[in-house]
Amino acid sequence: RHPGAPCCSPGGGAAFSPPRGSGGHLQIYFILPVIKMSAPSMEERKACWGARDEYWKCLDENMEDASRCQKLRCSFESRCPQQWVKYFDKRRDFLKYKEQLQAAEYQPPGATEKS
Template sequence: MTAPSSAERKACWSARDRLWKCLDDSDDQASPCQSFQKEFEANCPAQWVKYFTKRRDFLKYKERMQTEGFTPAEGPQQPS
């Protein structure tokens, strides 16, 4: 894979930003954002799509942990 040019990177990042804004505006419902998803996948290398998707998931998780806090799962009770 050759490295994307500056113009290709900007097109990818713009497509990513439009998709993320759509997802934020639609409470992460993917159906209204399908055209943005297709544009994102068309403008970005597949590895970047995978990375940015995981990155967004992580950032959303991190934001939720900062606002809601961490609640440990209830596991099996330890015998006394």
């Protein structure tokens, strides 16, 4: 999840009490969904890229204020595989960093001639 981006799924938790006569122990069982492992289709990829582009455009127009782009973030997360979301978040961070370096005409140490 991108820093500052709200969770798109409803949050909150529930309080559970152990059943009487259980010695104070509560057993919890998890039911895991079946995960689709096939690669996204061309239509799914296009939907993902479109949602990503809309979200990124919103961030650009709102000076990186993720709170103003919450609905688009949720759409992005729901249309793209989780690993893709992580990759695209890191990619955007890198591209923004690269823009800043280029705007400042950054030169790495040792790139200038010594006198």
